[in-house]
Amino acid sequence: MFNYTLRRLLLAIPTLLFIALAIFLLLELSPGDPMADMPLTIPPEVREQMRLALGLGEAWYIRFFKWLYLFSVVEPSHVLANMTGLDWLAIEGQRIISFQTRSPVGDIIAQRLPQTLWVVGLSYIFGIMVAVPIGIYSAYRQYSWFDQAGTFISMVGFSLPTFFTGPLLMLIFSIWLGWFPIIYDTTLVVDSWYDFGLQLRQMAMPVFVLTLYNAAQITRFMRASMLDNLTQDYVRTARSKGMTERIVVLVHVLRNSMIPVITVIALGIPTIFTGAIITEQIFRVNGLGALLITAIYASDIPMVLTLSVVFAILIVLFNLIADLLYAVFDPRIRYE
Amino acid sequence: MKRRSALYGAAAALALAPMAAWADRGEDGHLNIIYWQAPSILNPYLSGGTKDVESSSLVLEPLARYNQNGELVAWLAEEIPTVENGGVAEDLTSITWTLREGLLWSDGTPVTSADIAFTAQYCMHPEGGCAQAARYQDVENVEIIDERTVTVHFSVPKPVPYGAFVSAQSPIIQAAQFADCLGARAPECTEANFYPIGTGAFRVVDFRPNDVIQMEANPNYRDPALPHFATLTLKGGGDAASAGRAVMETGEMDYAWNLQLAPDVIATMAQGGRGVPVSAFGTLVERIEMNLTDPSPDLPPETRSTRAHPHPILSDIRVRQALSMAIDRELLVEIGYGQAGRPTCNLVPAPPIFASTANDACLVQDLDGARALLEEAGWTVGGDGIRTNADGRRLVIDYQTSTNAVRQDFQALIQQWWREIGVEANLRNINSSVFFGGDPGSPDTFQKFYADVEMYANNFNGTDPEAYLGAYRCGYEPRPETQWQGENINRFCDPAYDELHLQLAQTASIEERGRIGRELNDILMQNYVIVPLVDRGRVSAHSVTLGGVLLNTWDSELWNVADWHRTE
Numbered sequence: 037m038f039n040y041t042l043r044r045l046l047l048a049i050p051t052l053l054f055i056a057l058a059i060f061l062l063l064e065l066s067p068g069d070p071m072a073d074m075p076l077t078i079p080p081e082v083r084e085q086m087r088l089a090l091g092l093g094e095a096w097y098i099r100f101f102k103w104l105y106l107f108s109v110v111e112p113s114h115v116l117a118n119m120t121g122l123d124w125l126a127i128e129g130q131r132i133i134s135f136q137t138r139s140p141v142g143d144i145i146a147q148r149l150p151q152t153l154w155v156v157g158l159s160y161i162f163g164i165m166v167a168v169p170i171g172i173y174s175a176y177r178q179y180s181w182f183d184q185a186g187t188f189i190s191m192v193g194f195s196l197p198t199f200f201t202g203p204l205l206m207l208i209f210s211i212w213l214g215w216f217p218i219i220y221d222t223t224l225v226v227d228s229w230y231d232f233g234l235q236l237r238q239m240a241m242p243v244f245v246l247t248l249y250n251a252a253q254i255t256r257f258m259r260a261s262m263l264d265n266l267t268q269d270y271v272r273t274a275r276s277k278g279m280t281e282r283i284v285v286l287v288h289v290l291r292n293s294m295i296p297v298i299t300v301i302a303l304g305i306p307t308i309f310t311g312a313i314i315t316e317q318i319f320r321v322n323g324l325g326a327l328l329i330t331a332i333y334a335s336d337i338p339m340v341l342t343l344s345v346v347f348a349i350l351i352v353l354f355n356l357i358a359d360l361l362y363a364v365f366d367p368r369i370r371y372e
Numbered sequence: 373m374k375r376r377s378a379l380y381g382a383a384a385a386l387a388l389a390p391m392a393a394w395a396d397r398g399e400d401g402h403l404n405i406i407y408w409q410a411p412s413i414l415n416p417y418l419s420g421g422t423k424d425v426e427s428s429s430l431v432l433e434p435l436a437r438y439n440q441n442g443e444l445v446a447w448l449a450e451e452i453p454t455v456e457n458g459g460v461a462e463d464l465t466s467i468t469w470t471l472r473e474g475l476l477w478s479d480g481t482p483v484t485s486a487d488i489a490f491t492a493q494y495c496m497h498p499e500g501g502c503a504q505a506a507r508y509q510d511v512e513n514v515e516i517i518d519e520r521t522v523t524v525h526f527s528v529p530k531p532v533p534y535g536a537f538v539s540a541q542s543p544i545i546q547a548a549q550f551a552d553c554l555g556a557r558a559p560e561c562t563e564a565n566f567y568p569i570g571t572g573a574f575r576v577v578d579f580r581p582n583d584v585i586q587m588e589a590n591p592n593y594r595d596p597a598l599p600h601f602a603t604l605t606l607k608g609g610g611d612a613a614s615a616g617r618a619v620m621e622t623g624e625m626d627y628a629w630n631l632q633l634a635p636d637v638i639a640t641m642a643q644g645g646r647g648v649p650v651s652a653f654g655t656l657v658e659r660i661e662m663n664l665t666d667p668s669p670d671l672p673p674e675t676r677s678t679r680a681h682p683h684p685i686l687s688d689i690r691v692r693q694a695l696s697m698a699i700d701r702e703l704l705v706e707i708g709y710g711q712a713g714r715p716t717c718n719l720v721p722a723p724p725i726f727a728s729t730a731n732d733a734c735l736v737q738d739l740d741g742a743r744a745l746l747e748e749a750g751w752t753v754g755g756d757g758i759r760t761n762a763d764g765r766r767l768v769i770d771y772q773t774s775t776n777a778v779r780q781d782f783q784a785l786i787q788q789w790w791r792e793i794g795v796e797a798n799l800r801n802i803n804s805s806v807f808f809g810g811d812p813g814s815p816d817t818f819q820k821f822y823a824d825v826e827m828y829a830n831n832f833n834g835t836d837p838e839a840y841l842g843a844y845r846c847g848y849e850p851r852p853e854t855q856w857q858g859e860n861i862n863r864f865c866d867p868a869y870d871e872l873h874l875q876l877a878q879t880a881s882i883e884e885r886g887r888i889g890r891e892l893n894d895i896l897m898q899n900y901v902i903v904p905l906v907d908r909g910r911v912s913a914h915s916v917t918l919g920g921v922l923l924n925t926w927d928s929e930l931w932n933v934a935d936w937h938r939t940e
Contacts (some may be wrong), residue, residue: 053654056462067803067805067811067814069806069811071810072804072805073421074419074421075420075421076830076831077830077832078506078830079839080494080810080857080859081505082502082504082505082506083810083857084855084857085498085505086420087501087554088499089501089558090501130560133560136419136556136581136582137412137413137565137566137581137582138418138565139565139581143562147580148583198881211617211622214622217624218617218624219659221584222580222583222584223578223586223605253762267915317610320609322584327582330609334412334805335805371721
């Protein structure tokens with residue numbers, strides 16, 4: 037198992053290098069210009085000077101290797117320094133600089149991460165908490181009215197895009213009823229019950245929209261996996277041994293059905309970090325998703341590249357974790 | 373006893389009297405501003421973006437700026453230097469600015485002439501990539517005369533010497549704070565770029581790039597009674613529609629910047645009753661540019677869309693004029709801009725002294741006149757209603773613009789009118805970051821102009837159009853040798869125009885400048901190389917409880933934020 041993990045980790049390095057290069061080249065080839073947002077009143081010579089100041093005058097491979105060095109050596113040292121509180125760990129000098137803000141990309145990501153973890157992470161947890169019981173009961177009472185209702189809701193969650201449900205909720209709850217604010221206040225400091233209430237109110241709509249979406253997916257997996265297991269021989273055996281339905285369903289069947297569901301949940305965790313681009317945009321939750329989309333619009337190559345590669349690392353990592361979890365939960369599977 | 377209490381009362385009244393007359397700084401609490409484009413940096417020298425320039429104007433201030441009527445007013449300077457008051461040299465090669473007395477930075481240190489000289493040094497550094505470098509063009513050096521006085525020397529006579537240190541785009545920065553940020557080191561100064569020390573009404577407490585800025589009243593602001601608000605939040609991001617909604621419908625925000633929305637959408641929002649839209653006009657003109665060179669894809673890339681090949685159709689002024697005559701500008705305004713637009717026939721619609729009245733005939737649509745002109749030019753209607761000429765060439769033109777709902781509406785309407793006079797238009801829209809991106813490798817930039825006509829909007833800084841009109845001189849056209857950079861988008865070239873522009877550059881008298889400016893404008897208009905459509909104003913919205921807003925399109929919208937106050 038240890039050897040397997042090590043091998044996978046080593047194999048991940050060339051994969052990630054390739055991903056980084058591919059993203060860099062895609063950005064390089066795609067049209068767009070960091071100066072496009074500037075007013076036309078800025079003359080072309082000045083624009084050219086500004087481009088040079090951003091380092092765009094150098095050849096692409098030099099820029100790529102510079103970025104690679106900064107990303108793999110300098111930025112991790114700053115992350116480490118921040119986490120341990122030991123300032124001397126941070127390597128002085130140049131860092132990855134965003135074109136839009138002229139400030140280190142790493143600091144902005146660190147600033148945006150909490151919002152995304154709160155809103156998207158919470159909705160993921162809620163989604164699981166709602167989806168698992170619904171999936172279990174739907175499968176146990178297949179084709180009952182509960183199952184039909186559950187299917188209907190998950191189909192709604194699947195098929196209605198968040199850019200529809202988001203504005204719809206805003207219209208109902210913010211404009212007609214006035215219950216929730218339409219602008220997410222990222223500066224809110226929760227240090228009293230009143231502020232906590234405000235935080236709950238501003239998180240309510242984005243979390244609900246995303247929970248609906250997450251729950252819809254996980255319910256279907258849970259239900260299908262339960263149905264597979266409910267017809268197995270061991271279930272009949274358990275019942276004939278005289279076990280209560282509670283034990284049969286919640287211990288025997290559930291444990292076996294959870295194996296694929298846990299894999300799906302683990303594979304979905306990177307999406308918590310990548311943020312919900314559209315939902316964040318609609319509710320003005322300034323998280324990583326919103327950061328990525330504004331960076332793409334502004335052709336902020338260092339920011340887009342760094343974020344995309346961080347996401348790639350998370351995806352590769354959680355793929356490995358999902359595989360390992362599989363082995364932990366299912367004794368039949370062994371990696372050698 | 374009675375007398376005594378009466379005396380006390382009088383004394384108390386005397387003591388209180390000044391309190392009543394002078395409002396206190398910060399008495400109106402908190403102000404919420406929303407910009408649907410989020411500010412990324414608070415240093416206008418490193419970003420020319422409007423959102424960044426305007427948000428930094430809360431903190432950083434220039435020596436002089438334009439008011440809501442486009443008039444230059446002294447801001448940090450004591451007065452506007454002119455030739456009459458001796459501030460500008462007779463030969464127009466220098467200007468002397470004097471700071472107001474007793475100015476302090478928000479950290480309590482005095483503002484001196486060294487700060488002004490440093491500001492010029494900062495922006496003029498060759499490696500800095502300063503976004504406002506054009507404002508410092510021809511500045512030879514900035515000489516420090518005394519604590520409060522500097523003289524800016526120019527290498528050429530400057531009839532309008534109000535570039536450097538004027539308007540929100542060119543404010544004074546603190547030498548002490550930016551001393552280590554010159555040239556290539558400019559981007560490394562995150563602290564200074566995010567938390568600049570300024571003289572403005574507010575100072576930055578917390579800056580989150582592309583998200584939100586929190587500010588508080590500057591304790592060292594020059595007027596002890598201002599600003600009225602103690603704290604301020606500038607929220608960024610989202611879209612114009614929800615920004616408008618937050619001010620006019622839910623009342624969460626007090627001020628929303630630049631609501632580029634359809635007129636009926638704004639009108640519906642205004643019924644929410646919590647806020648009111650305000651509009652003002654500047655020099656932004658939505659126009660159709662005619663390509664005077666041949667953009668045919670059959671030509672080699674070295675000469676395609678360059679002056680080597682004149683345009684086969686649009687070189688004829690009669691065709692260009694017919695295309696202009698077929699457009700109903702009133703209807704375009706009604707559909708696209710409502711109160712934020714008005715039809716115009718001029719490239720320079722304002723200020724009044726530069727606005728010509730010689731071209732106003734274009735305000736009336738004349739389809740018959742356009743048809744007659746095309747007939748005269750040898751284009752006769754073919755079987756499918758599209759005109760052809762003697763060589764059998766069909767009158768088909770490619771019409772490109774950036775992707776934007778209003779622009780696509782305009783394209784559809786104009787395509788219809790042109791069809792009515794027998795001209796077929798192939799429509800195309802291009803993502804604005806590509807269209808305006810200026811990437812010489814992309815075939816879709818507005819500079820490359822691989823189309824027959826294209827539509828966009830442009831304006832000029834401040835109130836003097838000299839540089840703006842100068843773009844249409846020979847040799848300023850984008851072409852392969854200049855990496856497709858250049859501002860003469862139409863590839864217009866007329867020696868008489870260049871001659872006249874040279875005259876403008878040497879004239880100081882404002883009446884004379886107005887006359888020459890109008891004449892230059894008329895040459896471009898009467899040649900129909902640029903077909904102006906709409907003089908586009910700005911619509912912003914403020915809460916019904918927010919007073920003091922004077923919408924300014926000549927400078928930052930937040931230029932007089934110190935005077936903003938709460939009305940009951």
